[in-house]
Amino acid sequence: MSEQGKVLNPFSGEVSDITQELSAKLGADDTEGLRYVAPPLVDLVAYPQEPGNEHRETLEELARAAQIGGVGLVGLMPDVTPVADHDGVVRTLRDGAATAETGVEFIPHGALSVGLGHEDIAPMGELKAAGVRMVTDGGQPIKNTGFMRRVLEYARNFDLPVLMRPMDPYLSAGGLAPEGPIATRFGLPPVPDASERLGVLRAGEMALLTGAEVVLFPVVTEQGLDALQAVRSRGARVRAGTALPYLLWNVNHLQSYDGLYRVDPPLSRISDVEALAEAVRNGTIDFVASGHRAVNASEKETELPIAEPGMASMAHIWTLLHQISVEQNIPVMDLVKCMTVGPAKILGLDSWGAQLGVVDSVSPQSAGELKGMARNMPDFGVDNERLRVLWDTTTSRAGIIGATV
Amino acid sequence: MMDPMNAGGGPLRHLLGLDNVPAETIQLILDQAIHMKDIMSRPFKKVPAMRGTTVVNFFVEPSTRTRISFALAEKHLSADTVSFSPSTSSLSKGETLLDTARNLEAMQPDILVIRHRATGAPHFLARALNCSVVNAGDGIHEHPTQALLDLFTIRESKGRLAGLKVVIAGDIAHSRVARSNIFGMVSCGIDVRVAGPRTMLPQGIENLGVKVFDRLEPAVEGADVVMMLRIQRERLGEALFPSAREYFRFFGLTNDVLSLADKDAIVMHPGPINRCVEIDHDIADGPRSVILDQVTNGIAVRMAVLHLVNQARLEARGVGTGGPTSVEAMEEGT
Numbered sequence: 001m002s003e004q005g006k007v008l009n010p011f012s013g014e015v016s017d018i019t020q021e022l023s024a025k026l027g028a029d030d031t032e033g034l035r036y037v038a039p040p041l042v043d044l045v046a047y048p049q050e051p052g053n054e055h056r057e058t059l060e061e062l063a064r065a066a067q068i069g070g071v072g073l074v075g076l077m078p079d080v081t082p083v084a085d086h087d088g089v090v091r092t093l094r095d096g097a098a099t100a101e102t103g104v105e106f107i108p109h110g111a112l113s114v115g116l117g118h119e120d121i122a123p124m125g126e127l128k129a130a131g132v133r134m135v136t137d138g139g140q141p142i143k144n145t146g147f148m149r150r151v152l153e154y155a156r157n158f159d160l161p162v163l164m165r166p167m168d169p170y171l172s173a174g175g176l177a178p179e180g181p182i183a184t185r186f187g188l189p190p191v192p193d194a195s196e197r198l199g200v201l202r203a204g205e206m207a208l209l210t211g212a213e214v215v216l217f218p219v220v221t222e223q224g225l226d227a228l229q230a231v232r233s234r235g236a237r238v239r240a241g242t243a244l245p246y247l248l249w250n251v252n253h254l255q256s257y258d259g260l261y262r263v264d265p266p267l268s269r270i271s272d273v274e275a276l277a278e279a280v281r282n283g284t285i286d287f288v289a290s291g292h293r294a295v296n297a298s299e300k301e302t303e304l305p306i307a308e309p310g311m312a313s314m315a316h317i318w319t320l321l322h323q324i325s326v327e328q329n330i331p332v333m334d335l336v337k338c339m340t341v342g343p344a345k346i347l348g349l350d351s352w353g354a355q356l357g358v359v360d361s362v363s364p365q366s367a368g369e370l371k372g373m374a375r376n377m378p379d380f381g382v383d384n385e386r387l388r389v390l391w392d393t394t395t396s397r398a399g400i401i402g403a404t405v
Numbered sequence: 406m407m408d409p410m411n412a413g414g415g416p417l418r419h420l421l422g423l424d425n426v427p428a429e430t431i432q433l434i435l436d437q438a439i440h441m442k443d444i445m446s447r448p449f450k451k452v453p454a455m456r457g458t459t460v461v462n463f464f465v466e467p468s469t470r471t472r473i474s475f476a477l478a479e480k481h482l483s484a485d486t487v488s489f490s491p492s493t494s495s496l497s498k499g500e501t502l503l504d505t506a507r508n509l510e511a512m513q514p515d516i517l518v519i520r521h522r523a524t525g526a527p528h529f530l531a532r533a534l535n536c537s538v539v540n541a542g543d544g545i546h547e548h549p550t551q552a553l554l555d556l557f558t559i560r561e562s563k564g565r566l567a568g569l570k571v572v573i574a575g576d577i578a579h580s581r582v583a584r585s586n587i588f589g590m591v592s593c594g595i596d597v598r599v600a601g602p603r604t605m606l607p608q609g610i611e612n613l614g615v616k617v618f619d620r621l622e623p624a625v626e627g628a629d630v631v632m633m634l635r636i637q638r639e640r641l642g643e644a645l646f647p648s649a650r651e652y653f654r655f656f657g658l659t660n661d662v663l664s665l666a667d668k669d670a671i672v673m674h675p676g677p678i679n680r681c682v683e684i685d686h687d688i689a690d691g692p693r694s695v696i697l698d699q700v701t702n703g704i705a706v707r708m709a710v711l712h713l714v715n716q717a718r719l720e721a722r723g724v725g726t727g728g729p730t731s732v733e734a735m736e737e738g739t
Binding site: 176179180181182183184185186187188189190192256257258259298301302303304305306 | 424501502503521523524525526528529532533543544545546547578581584607608609610612613
């Protein structure tokens with residue numbers, strides 16, 4: 001471990017060496033191998049389980065996981081029970097971080113339709129007044145394109161970006177692997193590339209028709225990225241993000257039929273992972289999110305088709321960023337930009353966490369403290385116990401974080 | 406992408422599928438099955454080869470022929486067996502598959518034979534449990550003992566496997582019989598053709614080393630073996646084919662179509678057959694049909710698989726013998 005640690009400032013783009021002085025202030029001695037110092041991350045998409053499924057994860061546990069992962073601002077999807085389609089649930093979600101006393105902030109995304117039924121438009125004005133900065137389909141694609149049009153028109157009224165899942169729900173139904181030789185060989189129901197492609201094109205056309213700002217998540221295929229370029233070249237306001245698992249794992253991991261690798265949409269081919277990595281490097285992808293979704297062990301230790309999708313990736317974000325950077329040859333700065341500047345801009349919080357401040361006192365967090373928390377994560381060749389994230393406790397928003405990986 | 410839990414040329418600890426199983430292992434099983442068939446032809450068809458071995462038949466999806474076939478194979482080898490077919494699978498509400506399987510394992514079986522509607526369920530159990538696992542059909546993935554009995558029947562009839570032309574016709578996309586046969590046949594050097602309407606041909610199937618046809622006639626031309634798959638009428642709602650009548654007219658095996666095959670071609674079907682949907686009466690009951698031979702051979706092949714898996718299990722426990730393969734040696738038990 002002779003590599004010199006780096007201070008990463010994604011707002012200025014500056015990369016500098018970690019000085020002895022900074023290292024000492026962060027309380028890291030030489031043996032700890034402080035690798036990165038960066039602002040707290042913005043994770044645009046995580047799936048909370050409270051209210052409704054507290055047995056999987058409470059909001060307090062989610063806030064602690066975010067702190068361990070080095071995340072300062074967490075965007076929460078609205079598909080809790082009851083759905084975050086009105087201001088009461090939005091406030092519950094927003095305030096859920098407070099009890100953990102971590103300094104982590106939650107920003108709930110409002111449901112775009114009542115109960116996420118995609119039949120009646122949610123009260124977006126009220127949602128915005130309650131602090132919502134984006135509305136979303138909650139990962140459940142809108143089937144009726146006419147309804148999508150009305151939603152986008154109405155969201156534009158309140159300058160709310162609309163985050164939607166790019167897929168054709170009929171083409172993707174029941175799918176467990178991208179369509180092709182591997183799905184055929186493994187005997188897994190396939191999802192054709194055309195599904196995501198159609199999802200991107202449909203949303204892009206509706207963005208053009210309505211002038212609304214569309215955010216697509218997650219884009220996981222090369223074909224989806226290609227369609228994204230196509231709608232952007234026509235002038236559509238479309239931003240796009242992917243989730244961490246799709247930058248590290250691929251469909252070949254499903255040969256084990258291990259439920260831990262069940263994510264929705266399913267893991268892509270190696271060629272898709274490479275295309276996504278390039279899209280992060282060249283800026284086609286605006287943001288990367290964890291897509292964190294905690295479930296119980298018994299919901300994963302089961303037949304692959306009925307395993308609950310999702311990975312509890314929040315607490316491992318810095319380790320994942322490091323590993324993705326190494327395996328996909330992506331500069332860490334590009335990844336960090338996709339987890340700070342990119343998502344902050346979408347929320348209209350352009351300078352959130354921008355000040356790399358002076359460190360006065362530090363509180364270390366370690367993934368080893370995850371006892372009792374959601375563990376639905378596959379191993380990925382890095383000892384998670386080694387991850388330590390150091391927080392500057394003097395500022396709640398702009399703390400410097402040092403990660404030893 | 407070798408599956409370490411599978412045969413892979415080593416001892417047959419589990420039989421999860423035929424993907425990546427080398428031809429030598431398949432030959433070993435088929436050769437063993439010849440001895441087993443010999444035992445079945447005797448007036449007292451029982452040997453003590455698996456005496457003291459417990460086999461659990463865990464059928465989470467309905468099955469008649471495979472279940473009975475395994476049960477008879479186990480009895481011929483003197484294994485102690487229990488069969489367990491929950492009325493509802495774990496795909497509905499209730500005890501999870503893992504909990505059920507752990508309970509079964511607590512009863513200390515040596516071999517678990519499993520049929521399940523979820524792809525990968527046997528692989529999941531092989532990882533989670535200590536006993537040996539034999540796949541009796543998982544979802545749309547594999548049905549290895551069916552493919553082995555098909556290979557046995559073909560070899561018995563044709564005297565060889567390599568170089569033969571075999572057509573597999575029907576719903577290739579949703580057929581575990583097709584997948585296992587493709588893996589096994591390609592491994593054994595058979596020229597495999599698959600045929601069916603495009604709604605039933607999965608993307609990328611050609612990467613498994615087969616030729617793909619969207620009409621039956623050109624696929625059957627010059628074939629040594631024509632294997633028809635069962636058309637599941639319940640799939641009508643999935644818009645895979647318009648009607649049984651139209652299917653039979655364009656994809657059913659009739660005498661006209663069969664006349665295009667080699668004059669000595671045999672006709673196979675994994676059963677149960679739908680007469681006049683995928684196969685004509687005359688052919689199903691005709692001289693070229695080996696459909697009932699397949700059923701008989703299924704018992705012999707399953708005896709061979711169970712015996713070899715049991716040997717691998719005993720060897721792993723240090724109780725191993727060199728492995729009796731002759732009938733005489735099996736008479737003495739292990």
